[in-house]
Amino acid sequence: MPKVATLGEILVEIVAEERGHGFRQPVQLVGPFPSGAPAIFIDQVAKLGQACGIISCVGDDDFGWLNLKRLGDDGVDVKAIEVLPGFVTGSAFVRYRDSGDRDFVYNISNSACGQVRLTDAAAELLGECGHLHVSGASLFSAHLSEMTTKAVELVKSNGGSISFDPNIRKEVARDPEVRAALETMLEYCDTFLPSGEELTLLTRATTPEAAIREILGLGVTAIVVKNGAEGATYHDANGSLSAPGYPVDELDPTGAGDCFGATFITCRLQGRSVEESLDYANASGARAVGIRGPMEGTSSFAQLDALRSGAQEPGRMTRPRALVNFRGSRAGVGPTGITSVCSAHPMVVEAAIRQAASDGTSVLIEATCNQVNHQGGYTGLTPVAFRDQVHRIADQVGFPRRDIVLGGDHLGPSPWRHLPAEAALGQAEAMVAAYVAAGYEKIHLDTSMGCQGEPDHLPDSVTAERAARLAVIAQAVAADTSTAPRYVIGTEVPVPGGAAEEIEHLEVTRPEAVAATLQAHRRAFAAAGAEACFEAVIALVVQPGVEFDDRNVVVYQPERARELAAALGEMPGLVFEVHSTDYQPPESLARLVSDGFAILKVGPGLTFALREALYALDHIAAELDPSWCEHSLMAEMEDEMLANPGYWQSHCRGEPDSQRVLRHFGYSDRIRYYWASSASQEAVQRLLDRLTRTGIPKSLISQFLPTLYPRVASGALDLTPRTLALQAVRDVLSVYAAACRATRAMGQPSTPGIGLS
Numbered sequence: 199m200p201k202v203a204t205l206g207e208i209l210v211e212i213v214a215e216e217r218g219h220g221f222r223q224p225v226q227l228v229g230p231f232p233s234g235a236p237a238i239f240i241d242q243v244a245k246l247g248q249a250c251g252i253i254s255c256v257g258d259d260d261f262g263w264l265n266l267k268r269l270g271d272d273g274v275d276v277k278a279i280e281v282l283p284g285f286v287t288g289s290a291f292v293r294y295r296d297s298g299d300r301d302f303v304y305n306i307s308n309s310a311c312g313q314v315r316l317t318d319a320a321a322e323l324l325g326e327c328g329h330l331h332v333s334g335a336s337l338f339s340a341h342l343s344e345m346t347t348k349a350v351e352l353v354k355s356n357g358g359s360i361s362f363d364p365n366i367r368k369e370v371a372r373d374p375e376v377r378a379a380l381e382t383m384l385e386y387c388d389t390f391l392p393s394g395e396e397l398t399l400l401t402r403a404t405t406p407e408a409a410i411r412e413i414l415g416l417g418v419t420a421i422v423v424k425n426g427a428e429g430a431t432y433h434d435a436n437g438s439l440s441a442p443g444y445p446v447d448e449l450d451p452t453g454a455g456d457c458f459g460a461t462f463i464t465c466r467l468q469g470r471s472v473e474e475s476l477d478y479a480n481a482s483g484a485r486a487v488g489i490r491g492p493m494e495g496t497s498s499f500a501q502l503d504a505l506r507s508g509a510q511e512p513g514r515m516t517r518p519r520a521l522v523n524f525r526g527s528r529a530g531v532g533p534t535g536i537t538s539v540c541s542a543h544p545m546v547v548e549a550a551i552r553q554a555a556s557d558g559t560s561v562l563i564e565a566t567c568n569q570v571n572h573q574g575g576y577t578g579l580t581p582v583a584f585r586d587q588v589h590r591i592a593d594q595v596g597f598p599r600r601d602i603v604l605g606g607d608h609l610g611p612s613p614w615r616h617l618p619a620e621a622a623l624g625q626a627e628a629m630v631a632a633y634v635a636a637g638y639e640k641i642h643l644d645t646s647m648g649c650q651g652e653p654d655h656l657p658d659s660v661t662a663e664r665a666a667r668l669a670v671i672a673q674a675v676a677a678d679t680s681t682a683p684r685y686v687i688g689t690e691v692p693v694p695g696g697a698a699e700e701i702e703h704l705e706v707t708r709p710e711a712v713a714a715t716l717q718a719h720r721r722a723f724a725a726a727g728a729e730a731c732f733e734a735v736i737a738l739v740v741q742p743g744v745e746f747d748d749r750n751v752v753v754y755q756p757e758r759a760r761e762l763a764a765a766l767g768e769m770p771g772l773v774f775e776v777h778s779t780d781y782q783p784p785e786s787l788a789r790l791v792s793d794g795f796a797i798l799k800v801g802p803g804l805t806f807a808l809r810e811a812l813y814a815l816d817h818i819a820a821e822l823d824p825s826w827c828e829h830s831l832m833a834e835m836e837d838e839m840l841a842n843p844g845y846w847q848s849h850c851r852g853e854p855d856s857q858r859v860l861r862h863f864g865y866s867d868r869i870r871y872y873w874a875s876s877a878s879q880e881a882v883q884r885l886l887d888r889l890t891r892t893g894i895p896k897s898l899i900s901q902f903l904p905t906l907y908p909r910v911a912s913g914a915l916d917l918t919p920r921t922l923a924l925q926a927v928r929d930v931l932s933v934y935a936a937a938c939r940a941t942r943a944m945g946q947p948s949t950p951g952i953g954l955s
């Protein structure tokens with residue numbers, strides 16, 4: 199099989215997260231992503247298992263390293279990539295305008311990749327290759343055009359073939375030198391890969407048909423015209439063949455053409471038919487546009503086959519349908535429940551993302567009003583910052599951002615309820631606006647609590663009026679973003695953070711109360727002109743009889759919730775959301791889902807599992823080194839909690855000794871508020887570093903983390919402290935995942951409209 203080569207620019211792309219006009223104000227950026235049209239092309243060739251290499255230059259810097267590593271890891275021969283000291287790697291800053299067009303700030307011609315030369319290594323690569331691909335974007339200087347022409351002539355004289363993607367904007371093609379270089383390439387190439395109007399850009403002919411005749415007349419063997427979402431059309435001397443595109447949600451069009459071209463060329467070189475090659479190429483372009491980041495969407499044959507066969511790849515859905523489908527989709531479709539991960543702890547978020555990747559689902563992650571709000575909350579994070587933190591973790595794990603659904607929990611006046619109602623609601627409005635603007639899709643409007651001078655729990659009509667007020671703001675902000683938020687309402691909402699008092703008597707929501715709440719909200723939303731928001735309400739928070747306090751867990755008793763569950767039948771398109779499902783036994787979670795309590799929120803139960811694992815590791819460290827006890831993790835956490843008792847004091851009752859036990863080990867998991875402090879973070883890191891350095895004897899895993907031991911013993915689980923701690927959290931989440939799938943597996947009808955896949 200002939201080796202494929204290309205030459206041209208390698209760069210990093212850094213993308214603005216918000217739409218806007220230029221780069222004249224500070225904006226949030228994400229990146230660097232490996233990029234450059236030839237680099238994307240060759241990475242895609244490598245992913246298909248084809249021998250290949252690229253001739254290019256990078257600087258001796260991290261941007262260069264990043265590209266070398268990615269290309270090398272994916273199987274590209276990188277010997278002809280010169281690392282040039284004294285030059286920086288090329289870069290492009292990209293910003294989307296409101297129209298969807300892109301704005302760039304480039305550093306390419308003056309960067310390392312403007313210096314590409316035919317070095318000895320480059321000549322060697324060209325000598326080995328049987329096909330050379332040229333991207334028009336690389337012909338940006340006389341020097342590069344000349345060098346490219348030399349390379350093309352060399353490959354042709356060895357009997358190799360050439361493909362050419364003009365990849366060019368109309369304005370650039372008017373430059374006479376660039377135009378001449380493009381025309382030369384058109385004459386030299388065997389396969390021409392224009393997109394849309396590029397077909398007629400280099401011809402005298404102005405209609406597509408005439409252009410095709412003219413180009414074939416130049417000796418070009420095949421023309422493949424890329425038509426975006428529509429797919430592509432192939433032309434040669436024998437005729438034409440069109441192939442439709444794959445329907446996907448376009449997230450990032452950059453690189454689609456390069457992936458398409460690379461896949462088409464590789465398939466043809468491997469002897470596949472035009473028809474099959476076009477189909478693979480369309481699948482490749484579709485995957486590329488569906489994944490953010492220019493080179494992030496390159497595909498293996500297995501991934502392309504999955505898309506072609508309509509099967510879902512684990513961890514990569516076409517979109518997080520969770521919220522899209524919540525309402526009004528066909529009954530019986532999709533999983534029946536959804537786990538809502540309510541934690542801002544980065545390790546919990548990572549565990550949730552990793553679990554979703556291995557389950558092949560999307561992941562719903564929610565932040566709570568006290569944790570994350572426009573003023574920072576107790577984590578110090580705004581909705582944008584929290585979103586970015588989640589996205590960074592997803593990027594590190596390699597999980598597609600589009601499979602993450604973000605939610606805002608208990609959005610309402612709660613953090614400001616000590617203020618007069620008007621002031622507290624003003625803050626709530628600002629918070630809701632910040633969440634929606636940051637792209638959160640699931641918005642829980644919780645306005646049931648009284649503010650200064652009001653009763654603790656407000657009447658339905660007042661709650662609904664206030665919720666409508668927030669919905670109006672959400673709707674207005676959403677109109678300026680690409681998100682269509684879904685809402686959760688309900689007045690039977692436990693206080694954020696769990697019950698502070700011992701639970702003596704837990705009322706199950708009465709069906710009449712559900713009907714009244716819904717009615718009050720319908721009316722209030724209509725009065726506020728927010729009917730559309732009411733249509734976007736997907737769930738109602740209810741209390742089916744599950745709760746926990748410091749020492750006790752109230753386990754779900756289906757018979758107590760029977761009437762409530764039956765009330766769902768009167769509310770087509772809606773599901774129930776349940777808070778405080780932490781610590782429920784697996785069979786109770788499954789039963790909740792099958793009874794229609796489809797959204798299961800879990801938070802403290804996850805940080806609790808993480809704390810258990812960290813404390814177990816702490817014990818292991820102490821066994822390995824008795825002097826560890828002096829600065830053990832638990833001792834550090836105790837110091838932290840005693841120095842700042844605000845988060846545990848009112849929850850952990852009793853004598854000092856039992857208070858100590860409760861603040862570390864209580865179900866309320868008050869310790870979770872302390873993990874974000876820098877002292878705690880350092881203590882955790884010290885523990886993980888220490889055990890990473892010394893290693894962990896397996897027999898101590900058996901002693902202190904017995905549930906993980908069988909997997910460690912069999913080699914299924916890495917014996918690194920971080921992996922073990924993450925796995926402890928994942929084990930809780932996998933019980934939830936099983937509960938959410940359970941009813942489907944049993945063949946019972948599923949809850950209408952819920953789908954995480």
Ligand code: ATP
Binds near residue numbers: 392448451479
């Ligand atoms: P680039 O911006 O990377 O230069 P291009 O303009 O060369 O792209 P396009 O026609 O935009 O090429 O896309 C190339 C191929 O990718 C299409 O032929 C199609 O197979 C696929 N593709 C592009 N956009 C979509 C989409 N929205 N949905 C599905 N497939 C798409």
Ligand code: MG
Binds near residue numbers: 363366
């Ligand atoms: Mg293109």
